[in-house]
Amino acid sequence: MAETAKSMFVNLPVKDLKKSMEFFTEVGFEFNLNFTDDNATCMVIGENIYSMLLVEEYFKTFTKKEISDASKTTEVLIALMVESREKVDKLVNSAISAGGNIAKDTQDLGFMYQRSFLDLDGHQWEIGFMDESAIPQE
Secondary structure, three states: OOOOOOOEEEEEEEOOHHHHHHHHHHHOOEEEHHHOOOOEEEEEEEOOEEEEEEEHHHHHHHOOOOOOOOOOOOOOEEEEEOOOHHHHHHHHHHHHHOOOEEEEEEEEOOOEEEEEEEOOOOOEEEEEEEOHHHOOOO
């Protein structure tokens, strides 16, 4: 069996760190201020799940490749599963109220409910709830 990771950090380039922090605060996320400065912040997503929001110029110091313009191309979809349909709606509605945009139509399969939004930089966040007891059995 392969080793499993203890935590996960998704690093995302942002144009304006302050605006991104304000946006994600309105969505309902918190930040670890011990890992926050003018170049970066550590957004707490869940237990051992984080996103480092890095100012684009600082992000470039970690890669030799060009940074994708998330408003035009997709390199990653950030998918988060939450504990209820209501939590899905609350997160996505908060993101829209904070200046985000709907990424695609709501998907409701009965056992799975999913909505998505684009943050201020165009990164696509998929927020979902799955009721495993309602999954159709073959």
